[in-house]
Amino acid sequence: MEQELSDLRRTADAIEYAYMDLCSRNDPRRDQLPMSFFRALAKLTLDKAQDGVSLIDVRFTATELAKKVIELGYVRKQPKDIGPDWVRANWTKLEKEIESRKDYLQEISRELNLAFYPWIGKEESVGGQGNYSYYYLIPKYFNESENTELRRFVCPEGGVHYIQESLTDIPRWAQWINGFTLDKWKRYAFILPGIIILLLLLADILLVLLLGLYTNISTVKWITFLIVSGSMFWMFLTSPLFLVPTTKIVMAPSWMVPLKETNAQLELKKIRTDAGTGYAIRELRLVVYSAKCPICDGRIEVQSGGIQFPFRLIGRCNESPREHVFSFDHVTRVGKPLLK
Numbered sequence: 001m002e003q004e005l006s007d008l009r010r011t012a013d014a015i016e017y018a019y020m021d022l023c024s025r026n027d028p029r030r031d032q033l034p035m036s037f038f039r040a041l042a043k044l045t046l047d048k049a050q051d052g053v054s055l056i057d058v059r060f061t062a063t064e065l066a067k068k069v070i071e072l073g074y075v076r077k078q079p080k081d082i083g084p085d086w087v088r089a090n091w092t093k094l095e096k097e098i099e100s101r102k103d104y105l106q107e108i109s110r111e112l113n114l115a116f117y118p119w120i121g122k123e124e125s126v127g128g129q130g131n132y133s134y135y136y137l138i139p140k141y142f143n144e145s146e147n148t149e150l151r152r153f154v155c156p157e158g159g160v161h162y163i164q165e166s167l168t169d170i171p172r173w174a175q176w177i178n179g180f181t182l183d184k185w186k187r188y189a190f191i192l193p194g195i196i197i198l199l200l201l202l203a204d205i206l207l208v209l210l211l212g213l214y215t216n217i218s219t220v221k222w223i224t225f226l227i228v229s230g231s232m233f234w235m236f237l238t239s240p241l242f243l244v245p246t247t248k249i250v251m252a253p254s255w256m257v258p259l260k261e262t263n264a265q266l267e268l269k270k271i272r273t274d275a276g277t278g279y280a281i282r283e284l285r286l287v288v289y290s291a292k293c294p295i296c297d298g299r300i301e302v303q304s305g306g307i308q309f310p311f312r313l314i315g316r317c318n319e320s321p322r323e324h325v326f327s328f329d330h331v332t333r334v335g336k337p338l339l340k
Contacts, residue, residue, distance in 0.1 A: 006056060008049050011118045011139040015042035018108045018118070025292045026299040026318070033090050034097035041069040041120065045137045059123065059136035084133070091135065100166035106142070107163055116141040139218070153332035160291035160300060160315060160326050162333040167257060167286040169262055174256040180284040182272075200320035205229045237262065244268045244284070249313065249330045251304050252286055263301040264288050265313070267330060291335070293317040295324050301326050314338065 008189035019039055022030040029035065044065065049058045060068075062084040098105065098120065109117035119140035124133050148330060155161045170178055209223040215280035240250045244266055252266040265287050270280045291300040298319030309325075315335050317324035 002051065003124040004055055005049050005051065005053065005058075007116060007139040008055070009046060010112075010114060010117065011137055012042040012045040012049070014105075014109055014112055014114060015039060015118050015137075017112065018105065021108060024297060025290065026093075026297075027290075028299075029097070032097075034094040036069055036072075037065065037087075037090050037094045038098065038118075038120070040065060040072055041135060041137055042118075044068050044318060045071060051295065059134040061132045061134060062109070065135050086137075088133075091120075091122065096168045100168045103164040114139075128332060153334050155334045156336040158294060159334055160294060162289045162291045162300075162302070162328065162335065163314065163332075164291065164333070165288040167261065169258045169260075169286060170286060171255070171258065174286075177284050178286045179280065181271070182268070182283070183281045201229065240266050251313065256286060261288065263303045265302060265330075287334075289328065289330065291315055291326070293319065293324050295318060298324070300324070300326065 018032060019035065022035075044060050045058055049175050066082040079121040093156045098118075102117075105117045105119075116139035119138040120137050121138045123136075124135060129269045133339055153294070168305040174311065208229050211225070240253055240256075243250050245268060248269075249265050249267045256266065257264040267287050268282045269285055271283045272281045273279070274281055289302040292298075293300050296317065296319050298317045300317050302313050302315050305314045313330075315326040315328050323339060325338045327338055328335050
């Protein structure tokens with residue numbers, strides 16, 4: 001029991017450590033309400049998880065959680081109603097937030113040499129007067145597959161270590177992409193639309209060529225049609241869904257990501273190996289990779305290398321994007337300075 005309480009207290013401490021780290025990274029979401037609820041829950045836990053206290057008692061009602069958020073000043077503008085509905089709405093947002101930051105929370109826990117990472121739980125009310133929903137922290141222990149990722153590659157001198165954040169609020173038309181697993185028939189369903197588009201484009205180019213050879217179409221129109229068809233063909237060849245099976249990670253197009261995100265990636269990550277065939281089973285994920293700039297402590301975000309670093313993804317500091325530039329490797333998650 002004492003060990004469980006100790007792990008719970010260390011879990012709460014890890015949340016505050018993570019918040020301070022996010023501040024040092026200038027994370028744009030660090031002071032939003034979901035993170036404020038996370039921190040308030042940690043504070044409540046530290047106050048109550050004392051020696052001799054039963055774990056079942058280290059949980060809190062919506063009223064207790066809301067009062068703590070207000071008391072600690074984590075809300076810029078206090079809402080008119082801070083009742084259970086307010087807590088439930090923000091708790092749902094918090095669940096999405098920590099799911100998107102799962103990789104980051106694991107990284108922080110490994111830095112602290114913990115065998116677990118912070119998570120949350122909720123016990124729903126059975127209904128009726130005097131029955132409440134309870135909210136609490138959980139030290140979520142690393143499972144076997146997560147333990148295999150404990151190895152961290154050495155960060156080069158003057159380099160950076162990237163963390164991964166999952167995207168939330170993905171547009172409805174792109175939600176099917178995030179989590180799409182290329183397994184069994186889905187592997188072919190994934191490439192079928194591309195094959196169809198490619199065949200249609202080739203047929204269109206052939207039609208334009210035939211029109212130019214066997215009809216009285218003007219040279220200007222013929223060249224225009226040819227340029228348009230060639231541009232469509234080039235757009236297909238350079239589209240993220242076409243490139244990601246080869247490169248494993250590309251910049252996500254704007255139609256896949258929320259408007260507030262400027263630099264997001266589409267990654268094809270290996271999640272397991274098929275025991276029968278030995279082939280890697282991969283999953284599409286919409287993610288954001290960021291790091292703390294070792295030069296100015298600004299936020300580094302991964303983006304296209306452009307003309308300066310063609311066919312590469314690189315990390316650029318938001319404070320000095322021309323000078324504070326680093327390489328990016330999504331496997332090792334480390335980068336070295338690209339400009340001397």
